[in-house]
Every structure is written in C-alpha cells, then in structure tokens.
Amino acid sequence: MTVKDILDAIQSPDSTSADFAALPLPESYRAITVHKDETEMFAGMQTREKDPRKSIHLDDVPVPELGPGEALVAVMASSVNYNSVWTSIFEPLSTFGFLERYGKLSELTKRHDLPYHIIGSDLAGVVLRTGPGVNAWKPGDQVVAHCLSVELESSDGHNDTMLDPEQRIWGFETNFGGLAEIALVKSNQLMPKPDHLSWEEAAAPGLVNSTAYRQLVSRNGAGMKQGDNVLIWGASGGLGSYATQFALAGGANPICVVSSEQKAEICRAMGAEAIIDRTAEDYKFWKDEHTQDPKEWKRFGKRIRELTGGEDVDIVFEHPGRETFGASVYVTRKGGTIVTCASTSGYNHEYDNRYLWMSLKRIIGSHFANYREAWEANRLIAKGKIHPTLSKVYSLEETGQAAYDVHRNLHQGKVGVLCLAPEEGLGVRDAEKRAKHVDAINRFRNI
Ligand SMILES: C/C=C/C(=O)SCCNC(=O)CCNC(=O)[C@H](O)C(C)(C)COP(=O)(O)OP(=O)(O)OC[C@H]1O[C@@H](n2cnc3c(N)ncnc32)[C@H](O)[C@@H]1OP(=O)(O)O
Numbered sequence: 001m002t003v004k005d006i007l008d009a010i011q012s013p014d015s016t017s018a019d020f021a022a023l024p025l026p027e028s029y030r031a032i033t034v035h036k037d038e039t040e041m042f043a044g045m046q047t048r049e050k051d052p053r054k055s056i057h058l059d060d061v062p063v064p065e066l067g068p069g070e071a072l073v074a075v076m077a078s079s080v081n082y083n084s085v086w087t088s089i090f091e092p093l094s095t096f097g098f099l100e101r102y103g104k105l106s107e108l109t110k111r112h113d114l115p116y117h118i119i120g121s122d123l124a125g126v127v128l129r130t131g132p133g134v135n136a137w138k139p140g141d142q143v144v145a146h147c148l149s150v151e152l153e154s155s156d157g158h159n160d161t162m163l164d165p166e167q168r169i170w171g172f173e174t175n176f177g178g179l180a181e182i183a184l185v186k187s188n189q190l191m192p193k194p195d196h197l198s199w200e201e202a203a204a205p206g207l208v209n210s211t212a213y214r215q216l217v218s219r220n221g222a223g224m225k226q227g228d229n230v231l232i233w234g235a236s237g238g239l240g241s242y243a244t245q246f247a248l249a250g251g252a253n254p255i256c257v258v259s260s261e262q263k264a265e266i267c268r269a270m271g272a273e274a275i276i277d278r279t280a281e282d283y284k285f286w287k288d289e290h291t292q293d294p295k296e297w298k299r300f301g302k303r304i305r306e307l308t309g310g311e312d313v314d315i316v317f318e319h320p321g322r323e324t325f326g327a328s329v330y331v332t333r334k335g336g337t338i339v340t341c342a343s344t345s346g347y348n349h350e351y352d353n354r355y356l357w358m359s360l361k362r363i364i365g366s367h368f369a370n371y372r373e374a375w376e377a378n379r380l381i382a383k384g385k386i387h388p389t390l391s392k393v394y395s396l397e398e399t400g401q402a403a404y405d406v407h408r409n410l411h412q413g414k415v416g417v418l419c420l421a422p423e424e425g426l427g428v429r430d431a432e433k434r435a436k437h438v439d440a441i442n443r444f445r446n447i
C-alpha cells in the first residue's frame, strides 16, 4: 500500500467512507521537515540572510500512531505560513524545544519529540482514520484543519480554548504538520472543506483567516463595528488580505498600508479605497536603531487624516512589531485599540506611553483563534463572503523556495503547496457557487 492508492481513492467519484476505512495505511509518507541536528546552521547570521531552502528537507517518515480523539488526514494541499518560516530559520528559538516540552506531558505526546519536525499549520484533505472517541468525523470526509491543538484538562481553557495552558499551534509547537502527504490532527481541529474551492484554495485561508477573524472581528479581539477606521499593516499579505476583506465585509473603512503600487492595486481590486504605499511615501519611523522619529509618526497620521476626511483610526491591525508599533500607538484615536498578534520586525516594541494613557487607548494581544472562531471564519469562506488570497502554488519538493519567498516578502497574499494533489484546480464540488465568485477567488493569482 502506498500513498498513490490513497490518491486514487480520493480521485475516484465512487469511493465510500467504508472504502477509505478499509484502505491500509502506508508505512511511510513524504513530509517537509527541519532537522534537530541542524538548529545551529545559521548561527551568527542576520535574520534576512538565513535561507529556508537550506534547512527545509523533504523526507520519508513513518506514519505516526493514532491516539484517542485524533485523526489521520491525507493532505491534498497545504500553505506556507510565517510560523514555518520562523521554524526554518530557528527563530526566535528552535521549535524542537516545544516538541521536547510537549513530549514530557504523556506517553502519547512522546510521539512528538523526534529528531525531525514535520512542519505546516494548514491543510485541505480527506480523513483516513479516526481514533477512539471520535464521532463527528469519519474516513472519507473532505476537510480543512485549523491549527489550534489543546488538551483541555484544565478549567482555564473552557471559556476560551486559546487560554488552555496546554494550547499549542499544530505543526509549529507540535509535530506531524500539514506540509506532508499525511498529517495527524486532533479531531476538534477539523472543519468542512468549502465545496466551491479547489484543494489548494481551501488550504490557503485557514491559519491567517482565523487569526484575522479573532484579532479584528471577535469580541476576544478588537470587536470591529460598522464605520470603524481600521489601519491594516501589510494589507495584501497573509493576515492583511483577510483583515482587509473583513473590514470591507463588516462595513468598516480599511486604511491599507502596502509597500508597492502592485500591492496597492490588489487592495483596490478587493474594494479598498484608502491606501498608503509606505515605500513611495518613505516613512522612516526610526532615525537609527535606537531612536524613533515622532515627526514621522505625525506625517503618517496626517496622511491617514487626509484619507479619512480628518478622522483617526479606531483600530490598528498590528503585526510588523518593532518597526511600526510606535507609529501605530500614536495614530490610534482617543479610546481606540491597537490589536497585535506578532512582531515580524522585532519583539521588543517601543512606544510613547503618554499617547496611550492620556488618550485612553488599549493594546490587545491576540493569538490564533479558538475552534468556534476558526469555524466562523471558515464558514464565511464556505459562504463565499470572504475569499482565498492564493497567489502562487508550489509542489511539495519546492516548499523551501516557497518559504524563502515569504521570508523575503517576495510573495502576495498566500502561497500554496500541493501535497498529494497532482495538479491545481482539483476538488471543486460546487461549480455553480464557484462561478459566482470566480473573479474574487482568482484575484491574487499569478501576480
Ligand atoms: C498561529 C501562528 C502563530 C504565529 O505565527 S506566532 C509567531 C511565531 N511564534 C513565536 O515567535 C513565539 C515563539 N515562542 C517563544 O518565543 C516562547 O515560547 C515564549 C517567549 C512565548 C515563551 O517562552 P518560554 O521559555 O516558554 O516561557 P518562559 O516563561 O520564559 O519560561 C517558561 C518557564 O518560566 C516559568 N514562568 C512562566 N511565567 C512565570 C512567572 N510569571 N513567574 C515566574 N516563572 C514563570 C514557567 O513556569 C516555566 O518554568 P519551567 O521551565 O520550570 O517549566
């Protein structure tokens, strides 16, 4: 039995759930990994110079044992997220520490503590097997998986599962991730695959769409409302391309920051009108490595006021971190919210706290999404209200290059990876719905 037999079953219109359940599992499968004995390979290099193509491998790995509450999924497609870039450059720390810590929790979690880390936090595919206690999903189900892994043995996580003390990001803080032909997930990561999308389109939104939903829309995040002015950094990037869509769909007014005219054009195509090209307008928020320039914050704020008819922003959708955070706090309106989920340019932020407390602003930390939030975000994709922002698709062999593109900001929107899917465009089951949205679905393609 090989993964080819699994692919044949997925591609046959006649396969039943019983057929999938009867398929023997292969002994091994191909997976994208980083290696524990290579974590020092970039020591002493600048972040920018660390090359994911050198650390990312395609290996044959054994199929992991299936535990209670878990599912093995045949992965048709996945996508590159920035967390896989972090893993591949071993920053801010090696993810093998996460696997070691998880491995200490129980006999079953020991499986994760291996000398290789199978990375990837998105997938679209087909359930192959479910473990004891799984009733909601069965072999043959077409699914996407969100990346929240929780144990939920403590009371802390039962109001909001992101608060579980054993909360982890699958494929980053756990092993057996989605950039592979087979993945191991908890069954409460599974959600229905949107019928009108191909495998690679369905795999693209998951992580960033759910994160942007919690960060911007959910009451656990900024709780955006109609008419809000929302400043969105990297508005055509992974997170930003969904934040922009949520702002537009929710009756808010996105102010999109991008770094080129081409990206500005993509934002216009999504329906945004207020756009700031940070390269063309040449903002220099830092005079040198240690000193910010409040005059540049003010110039940026004036530009926002020009675009909004004199209003300041209610919400800043933050993730660049150190480089922009001082400006983000400054330009937020009195009583407004800076909601942050990352620090791509550096995690030691500096801002002038007088502008925060005197103007009663709030900084909210946000991280991924709970199952309900991920489900709601996926539901909006399935209803055709929010669309994938897939630009380019790579093969599994080319994942290193795909991660390199994201690391060097050479990409637009989301970058997809075909795992078992032999070509793009497969897996669409609702052609009529797709036809209604096809222009929006293809908006980011091949640019
Ligand atoms: C969905 C996609 C998401 C993304 O893309 S996010 C971007 C990528 N992610 C990242 O860059 C984050 C990577 N992770 C990290 O950098 C680290 O992961 C953290 C900085 C978040 C945490 O580091 P740690 O070393 O785990 O935490 P500690 O708190 O420094 O050390 C743990 C030890 O410190 C103890 N401790 C915790 N809080 C306190 C406290 N308040 N007072 C005293 N001790 C404390 C703990 O118990 C534990 O102890 P014991 O080592 O003995 O188990």
Ligand SMILES: NC(=O)C1=CN([C@@H]2O[C@H](COP(=O)(O)OP(=O)(O)OC[C@H]3O[C@@H](n4cnc5c(N)ncnc54)[C@H](OP(=O)(O)O)[C@@H]3O)[C@@H](O)[C@H]2O)C=CC1
Residues within 6 Å of the ligand: 081, 082, 083, 086, 207, 208, 211, 233, 234, 235, 236, 237, 238, 239, 240, 257, 258, 259, 260, 263, 278, 319, 320, 323, 324, 341, 342, 343, 344, 345, 366, 367, 368, 369, 406, 409, 413
């Ligand atoms: N906590 C969480 O749950 C999550 C955290 N993240 C983190 O968020 C960050 C962004 O992820 P994602 O959106 O997928 O990445 P992308 O690279 O796809 O998009 C980020 C965009 O931000 C802009 N940007 C990058 N650096 C700067 C800078 N120094 N100043 C201003 N703008 C900048 C760029 O757009 P442009 O050049 O056009 O301005 C870039 O395209 C990563 O660090 C990632 O790890 C992501 C998802 C979930």
